[in-house]
Each structure stands twice: as structure tokens, then as C-alpha cells.
Amino acid sequence: MRPVLYIARKLPDEALRVAENDCEVRLWDRESEPVPRNVLLDQLRDAEGLVSVLTERVDEELLKAAPRLKVVANMAVGYDNIDVEACRRHGVIVTNTPDVLTETTADLAWALLLATARRLPQSAELVRDGGWTTWSPLGLTGLDIYGKSLGILGMGRIGEAVARRAQGFGMTILYHNRRPRPEVEERLGARYLSLDALLREADILVILTPLTAETRHLIGRNELAKMKSTAILVNVSRGPVVDEEALVDALRQGVIWGAGLDVYEREPIGADHPLLQLDNAVCLPHIGSATVATRTAMARLAVQNAVNVLKGEKPLTPV
DSSP, X not given: OOOEXXXXXXXXHHHHTTTTXXXXXXXXXXXXXXXXXXXXXXXXXXXXXXXXXXXXXXSHHHHHHOTTXXXXXXXXXXXXXXXXXXXXXXXXXXXXXXXXXXXXXXXXXXXXXXXXXXXXXXXXXXXXXXXOOSOOTXXXXXXXXXXXXXXXXXXXXXXXXXXXXXXXXXXXXXXXXSSOOHHHHHHHOOEEOOHHHHHHHOSEEEEOOOOOTTTTTOBOHHHHHHSOTTOEEEEOSOGGGBOHXXXXXXXXXXXSSEEEESXXXXXXXXXXXXXXXXXXXXXXXXXXXXXXXXXXXHHHHHHHHHHHHHTTOOOSSBO
């Protein structure tokens, strides 16, 4: 009898084929709607594997409802939706999907950085709405990026990829991490700073730190107040790393110049969200890894991790 693998969101057929010979695959096939909690718990009662995305909360309640569960394969680098310690207590292996989305997410961080600095959404909207009637010397002026200082908060794989791109813009690369990384400093010419110094010196701050108890609201009112009034904040990691209420106030009051955001404290955000009322915030719907190739690679890796565990083999990328 083949083990049951429950997949909590519609995935590319290429990824589903990874499991078809070894597992009985059950699938929540609505791409734009998360599986309801009661349906998820019911489906996991006899399942041995779960392929989850960030909308699925894997906690004590779920683990108790899934006594046969052996593996939770998260289709993401981050796994703050999963109580890893609870999984350990229940003997459940947790995996994630690092590496395959590094370059794509770095591209998106740069897209947000440039869109915010050069006011691209506002400019495109002006043309679309018929508001472009003349060339103006002061119209939609933004900020230069070339030669400025780029601060990276969290110098992991994606941080390095963002920093590599900054070299082509002649930027000074600054970073803060849990610990200095001398090999990165040598390779990229980066300079390690304390968090306070990074906030004060960076013209652009790109947040790439994982969400943990220590990093929740790591950037709050006090931290924003230390940044330059001409600074741009870009967040492509996890929304709760930034105190969103404090960020809205900082943008309204001109404490910082602008923000480019792909993640939020509570997702999704609605059309009435305060950030969407601000002309100096560029807001995207959590699309950091959203290319066809990357999402397919993430899905394949997540499914392969689950299949490996269910076959008694080692997962490729355990947490």
C-alpha cells in the first residue's frame, strides 16, 4: 500500500509526477485559495506526508490530527509557518526549498529597489490614466542608485546575490548579520557593521533576514528614525520583521524616502491597507520567487523531499 502524500496547493504537473509512482497523491487543486483548516486536518488523518506552502500552519493541533505524519515539505526557504520543535517532538521531518529561488528573489529585490527609487509605478499610472500632458523638469523625480551605499540585513544566499548585483551599480556594500562573514567581505568587498551603523549609513536597506522570535519587529520606530531621510527600505523576507504601523508613519512623515515591499505583517493585504494610500510605497503581492522556472523547481524539490522521506531515504534539504 502506497503512502498518502497530501499536497496543500495546486502545483505544476511536472512536480506532481515526481510522486506519482511512489505515493497516493491527494491534492487541494485551487490555485488561488488556501485549503480550509478543517479540510486540511481531515485530509491528514491518514496521510504520511504533507507538502505545504506558507499559508498552512503546522502546529501542535495539526500534528495531533495527523498521527501517521512523517514529513512536512515546505515549498519555501522560510518555515516560520511551521513549529519545528513540535515536529521534532512528534518525529516529523521538516524540509524547505533553499538555493532554487536565490537568484530569482534577488532579481525581485532589485526590481523593487529600482521601481521605488525611480517611481516607476506612479509613472506608469500617469501614462495609463492620461495624465502625461507635457515633459516637466521636476515631474516624478526619483533618487539615483549608482554609487550609493547598499545595506543588506541578513547576508545569506539571497543577500549575497543582491550584493553581487550591486557591484554593477558601483555601490558600497554594507551588511549586518548574526555574525560577520569574512569570506563574503573578501569576495564582494562588503563591510560588516552593527545594526545601528547599518541603519545610519545605508542609502538603501534590503531586508533579507528570516523571521524568528528575535527578528520580529527588528525594524521598528527607533530603527527607522536612525535611517537617512533619503533612504529606501526594501523588504523581500518576511513582513513581521518590520513594524508595519511604524513604517506607515515613517513614510507619511518623511522619516524615510520610500519603501518597496513584497511581504506584510498579515497577508494578503486589502485595498484599504494604509500602505496603499501612500505615494512613496511600492507594494507587490509576495511574488519574490514567482517565475515559472523557479516555482516549478521549488515544487519539484518540495515533492522530492517528501517522497524521499516516505521511501526511507534522506531528504535533499532538511531544516
